[in-house]
Every structure is written in C-alpha cells, then in structure tokens.
C-alpha cells in the first residue's frame with residue numbers, strides 16, 4: 349500500500365443538526381509535524397469539527413482519514429487507540445492526586461505485562477512520566493497535588509496526560525484561555541517541542557498566540573472554509589477581514 353500523503357485528510361465532512369449544516373462539505377489536510385490552527389467567529393463550526401474527528405459526533409457525510417484508517421466508522425475509544433488525542437476546554441485532571449499520579453494513571457493500559465513483568469513496566473512508566481513532566485514544565489512538581497497548580501500548569505498537566513499516550517495527532521480547544529502572557533509563551537514552546545513526533549490541531553481565539561504557533565491557519569465560517577494558508581496570508585484576505593470586522 350502507498351504511504352499516505354497526509355497525516356490527516358478530511359474530505360467532504362458534513363454534519364446536520366435538524367437540517368442545519370454546522371459543518372458543510374469541509375475538506376482540509378494536515379501534514380506530519382504540523383501545527384494547524386482553526387480560527388473563525390463563534391458558531392463557525394470549529395468545535396464540531398474536532399468532535400467529528402474524535403468520534404464524539406457522527407458525520408452525516410464525508411470522510412476523515414488518519415494515516416490509513418477511516419475514522420468516521422470507528423468508536424471514540426477506537427479513535428483514541430488509533431492515535432488521536434483530544435483536550436477539551438476545561439481541564440479534567442484529578443485535583444487530589446499528585447502530578448506524578450495524574451500522569452501515571454493516564455499511561456496506556458494493557459501494553460502487555462503481568463506478574464513478573466510488572467516491575468519492568470513500573471520502571472518504564474516512571475521513566476515516561478519523568479520525560480513527559482519535563483516536556484510540560486512540571487518536572488519539579490511531580491509530588492505536588494494537582495489542585496495547587498496554577499491554571500496554566502493544570503492545562504499543561506492535561507496535555508501531559510494525553511502526551512503520555514503518545515498520540516500522533518493531538519487536538520486542543522483553546523489551550524491558552526485564561527493563561528498569563530508568560531504561560532502563553534511557554535505553551536508555544538511546549539507545542540514546538542511535541543510536534544517533533546506528531547501533529548497538533550488547535551482551536552484558538554488569541555491572534556497573537558496563533559501568529560506564534562501556526563504553520564497554517566484554516567478560517568472557518570458557517571461550516572465552510574473561508575480562507576486557508578499562513579497567518580500572514582489569511583490575515584490579509586479581504587474575506588477574512590470582512591467576517592471579523594464586518595459585524
């Protein structure tokens with residue numbers, strides 16, 4: 349079989365809610381090691397696109413091909429297993445567990461070991477937790493209870509809980525909302541670290557942050573692509589200017 353050209357190929361993706369097309373014949377392609385940012389006014393269909401990719405919402409029509417796998421036929425947990433991680437806006441970490449424990453419980457189960465091999469697994473988990481903790485700037489906070497982390501650190505921890513499963517595609521919904529300027533900068537750095545092994549799709553409103561991280565921007569409007577390309581290109585697209593300033 350031929351190698352796929354894209355990590356993710358979304359084609360003709362459509363979903364109707366009571367006849368209203370929230371996502372309408374949408375096609376876009378994400379490369380390996382790419383940071384793609386989806387922007388667009390409220391109600392444009394951004395969250396619905398991520399819901400469709402991760403199997404939370406069923407498509408009415410179209411396909412989502414991830415490597416060689418058609419995702420629209422799979423269940424949500426099968427899509428996770430295929431290598432797609434999704435972070436929602438509100439962090440779902442365990443407040444009364446430590447950073448270490450939050451990461452440890454997120455380590456994929458069933459990666460093969462029982463009995464005498466448990467010890468070996470524990471060592472592997474510990475090493476992986478340490479590695480992820482360093483990536484998310486929390487290596488010095490491993491024994492801290494998650495409830496005492498700052499808002500930004502909690503967001504990073506949740507990203508870490510996804511990273512420990514080593515997804516090839518990570519989808520983040522407004523990851524820097526509520527973060528300080530310093531935390532935003534570090535989040536950009538975090539994203540640039542992790543795309544060496546994967547691609548990331550980010551929904552974002554903060555245009556300064558978009559400018560910092562986006563390899564390519566997809567502008568959605570009424571469930572369709574209004575414009576696509578580099579930030580510089582879409583920012584100067586008259587159609588985009590009209591949608592953002594026209595109302």
Ligand code: ADP
Nearest residue numbers: 365369370388389390391392393394395396397
């Ligand atoms: P965005 O994330 O760009 O703000 P959404 O994807 O949340 O937009 O929503 C796109 C449109 O689809 C909105 O008009 C929203 O009301 C509608 N919508 C989203 N999910 C549902 C649903 N489960 N049932 C009915 N309408 C929905």
